[in-house]
Amino acid sequence: MMPKILKLLAGFIIAMMSVTTANAADTREIGDSFSADGIDVVSINAGVGSVELIAGGGDEITVLVSIEPDDGWFGGPDREDLEKITLKSASKKGKLSLGLDFPRGLDEDDIEEHWEIEIPARLQAKVRIGVGRISIEGVAGGVNAHAGVGEVRIDVPGGDVRAHASVGDVRVKSATKSAGNIEMDADVGNVSLKLNGKNYQAERGWGPGASLELEGSGTDEFDISADVGNAQLTISSG
Known part of the structure; x- marks a missing residue:
């Protein structure tokens, strides 16, 4: 009985992955760069997806976020919804905070966000994600990272x-x-x-x-x- 259940579960997971792959074609990229002058800390707050942060050799902070619907079987955000999502940033007292700004009515849990960030090695990195993976390499200024799941x-x-x-x-x-x-x-x-x-x-x-x-x-x-x-x-x- 148990092997049969496991096979059914595996089939369900594969089917879900197929749906996700089909929807992945509807992807949007948002990018920006910031001067690291006067910045000591870079903070990223993500919902569902992944964050990859590496240290670079320059004195610039570069950000690229790929967003796509995470709608499973039941439909969800479309291309028009993706176009309404923007990258938000705030700089205060040496800290640059980055995240996505979602329009009213759009649940951030319905969007997968995949971050690629490059920062000067001297900076401190603070990364928080609700569901997904965090990868940080090369940063010498300190790391504070939290993943919910x-x-x-x-x-x-x-x-x-x-x-x-x-x-x-x-x-x-x-x-x-x-x-x-x-x-x-x-x-x-x-x-x-x-x-x-x-x-x-x-x-x-x-x-x-x-x-x-x-x-x-x-x-x-x-x-x-x-x-x-x-x-x-x-x-x-x-």
Whole structure:
């Protein structure tokens, strides 16, 4: 009985993917660039989709967002709706905040948004997504990332890292030579820490989760956690 149910479920998922692929042809791209002069932090707030942020060599912030309907079986936003969505930005006290502005009556959960951002390596990145994937690479000014349902992947040369997923895995790599305090926690899941080739054992309580705390003398601090999922941190200073 169970294999039959799994086959039916797999068929349903494939069918849903086919519908999504068909709708993906109706895609719109929104792009812009900003001067990084006077900016210390770049903050991105996304709904459903993905955010890929990398560090670049210049002193400019470039943004490209691909948007498409996420309408499943029941219809949803059309091309006209996509044309009404705009990129919103606000700069205040050294922080550049980016997001999408949806017209009244259009539910942002019905839109998939896929962000590609390039920022100077010196800046701090703050990324939040409701459902989807976060990928951050090369940023040295610090990272703060949160996924509601999804996964977080971070690979940086240094800087503070705070990363959390409500449901999903969090994996962080850092090449910092100045590791400070480390806090890791998974309410339901596993915790894994590897520091310069040495594996550290997580503490387990009575429940299905695990936690780990390690004091360090450096300046770069780490707070890696998942409510339901695994938290993994690898630090290798070379």
